[in-house]
Amino acid sequence: MVVITNYFLEHPREHIQLPFFVELCNTTKSSISEDLDIIDAVFQKQGCGYLHRTTGAGGGVKFIPVLSDEKSLAFIQSLCRKLEDPERILPGGYLYMSDILGDPGMVRQIGHIFASRFSSLEIDTVVTVATKGIPLAYAVAAYLNVPVVIVRRDPKVTEGPSVSINYVSGSSRKIQTMVLPKRSLQEGSRVCIIDDFMKAGGTIQGMMNLLAEFHAEVQAIGVLAEADDEEDERIVTDYTSLVKITNLDMAKQIIDVQPGNIF
Amino acid sequence: MVVITNYFLEHPREHIQLPFFVELCNTTKSSISEDLDIIDAVFQKQGCGYLHRTTGAGGGVKFIPVLSDEKSLAFIQSLCRKLEDPERILPGGYLYMSDILGDPGMVRQIGHIFASRFSSLEIDTVVTVATKGIPLAYAVAAYLNVPVVIVRRDPKVTEGPSVSINYVSGSSRKIQTMVLPKRSLQEGSRVCIIDDFMKAGGTIQGMMNLLAEFHAEVQAIGVLAEADDEEDERIVTDYTSLVKITNLDMAKQIIDVQPGNIF
Numbered sequence: 001m002v003v004i005t006n007y008f009l010e011h012p013r014e015h016i017q018l019p020f021f022v023e024l025c026n027t028t029k030s031s032i033s034e035d036l037d038i039i040d041a042v043f044q045k046q047g048c049g050y051l052h053r054t055t056g057a058g059g060g061v062k063f064i065p066v067l068s069d070e071k072s073l074a075f076i077q078s079l080c081r082k083l084e085d086p087e088r089i090l091p092g093g094y095l096y097m098s099d100i101l102g103d104p105g106m107v108r109q110i111g112h113i114f115a116s117r118f119s120s121l122e123i124d125t126v127v128t129v130a131t132k133g134i135p136l137a138y139a140v141a142a143y144l145n146v147p148v149v150i151v152r153r154d155p156k157v158t159e160g161p162s163v164s165i166n167y168v169s170g171s172s173r174k175i176q177t178m179v180l181p182k183r184s185l186q187e188g189s190r191v192c193i194i195d196d197f198m199k200a201g202g203t204i205q206g207m208m209n210l211l212a213e214f215h216a217e218v219q220a221i222g223v224l225a226e227a228d229d230e231e232d233e234r235i236v237t238d239y240t241s242l243v244k245i246t247n248l249d250m251a252k253q254i255i256d257v258q259p260g261n262i263f
Numbered sequence: 264m265v266v267i268t269n270y271f272l273e274h275p276r277e278h279i280q281l282p283f284f285v286e287l288c289n290t291t292k293s294s295i296s297e298d299l300d301i302i303d304a305v306f307q308k309q310g311c312g313y314l315h316r317t318t319g320a321g322g323g324v325k326f327i328p329v330l331s332d333e334k335s336l337a338f339i340q341s342l343c344r345k346l347e348d349p350e351r352i353l354p355g356g357y358l359y360m361s362d363i364l365g366d367p368g369m370v371r372q373i374g375h376i377f378a379s380r381f382s383s384l385e386i387d388t389v390v391t392v393a394t395k396g397i398p399l400a401y402a403v404a405a406y407l408n409v410p411v412v413i414v415r416r417d418p419k420v421t422e423g424p425s426v427s428i429n430y431v432s433g434s435s436r437k438i439q440t441m442v443l444p445k446r447s448l449q450e451g452s453r454v455c456i457i458d459d460f461m462k463a464g465g466t467i468q469g470m471m472n473l474l475a476e477f478h479a480e481v482q483a484i485g486v487l488a489e490a491d492d493e494e495d496e497r498i499v500t501d502y503t504s505l506v507k508i509t510n511l512d513m514a515k516q517i518i519d520v521q522p523g524n525i526f
Contacts, residue, residue, distance in 0.1 A: 002305040005268040042265040090423055098447050104405040131393045135401050142367040160353055184361050
């Protein structure tokens, strides 16, 4: 049971045929089947996912790591309280979040929540832009069992031929460049965009334009935090946010953070 | 047993007192104790770690995720075969590795191997430099249960006061800048540096100089791949590499990759 649990947790969303476990554990098919029932029940009770079983030829089992709404909401609420510290306020209406983005445990939880929300979508790649969105993108991708592709703002010599676009940053109105190496993303991929922070949405719009060059289909957009002071000017509307900064008063050093549009 | 296994895997190197499990599983201390014996035996047999138990007041148990040498070597050898594809050769003696660094499963394995090697060291932070080392740094940090700090090559407005240094890139001999926000790293931290690729070592030397400004102690340096053609000019000598590019002939499109100095 320990062996199987371990295997599932390290291989989420991987289709596994029962004979694999029979050999791994050196036991019988019916014993494995009983173990799977128990593991499924425990995962569901813990609110961390479930086992999806299929029968017939090629049938098997897959661990779907869906975090319960209850656990997700509790985490998001504790995150809001953490972010409401006035010492986090930075010039330009930004928020210091590097400590949270630097904590592998927090990052993993955030990834689990996004992956749960996007669980029913057909996603084959997670795309993010350097730098802060990278750990979040990997956390989501690990739970979805798909690769990550990183869009850069500066071309590097070490990645071969690239496609680049120019875009207008929504808040600063500056023209910037984004680059993606040609061989890093297959044409027609179904992608999920992940980033740490969204104001007007210029960066995400830029990513969408770049992805259009690869004929990619954007299935979902997830941002950890959104600032709602620029809601009127927002150019990206179909996204999922975990938290929303509803009030940020630099002069009075007041900041309010609420759960985002995920619930 | 499933609950406990799950908890350990999601909380490596976390000190857990037995009453926590007694409550979590709604059972007795002696039953937990038996379960821990079984789990420890399975983890060891699987070569993925062991349970470290301490007795007395404040005693408890900790999951130490040490990958066996056998598993580490098998992974490294398969990685070498993957990297020896001539299509990976890029101008300047670089190697295309974005597909490997974009695969969360591969990245996790690499992190597990470094964390196993550095398991006995006292490390309280993993430091890397943007961009490619970031996923590896998070994977190592997750197994070591410590935070990640990211050094940037460009200062950002969103992180507050920073310390910056200039350094000479070993291979290109250009002067570059590195920046670390002041509040991201405590003075006197004991750190482990992780990066994806090392040629002469200028970038890592730059990180060491920047970390010296924070009075940090560098306990270990881990690089995924090293190029040994510049061994004479190497300015960093005390490091651990997983693979070594021993021969790269652009004209003949030949590339040889061997296990690094980790074994």
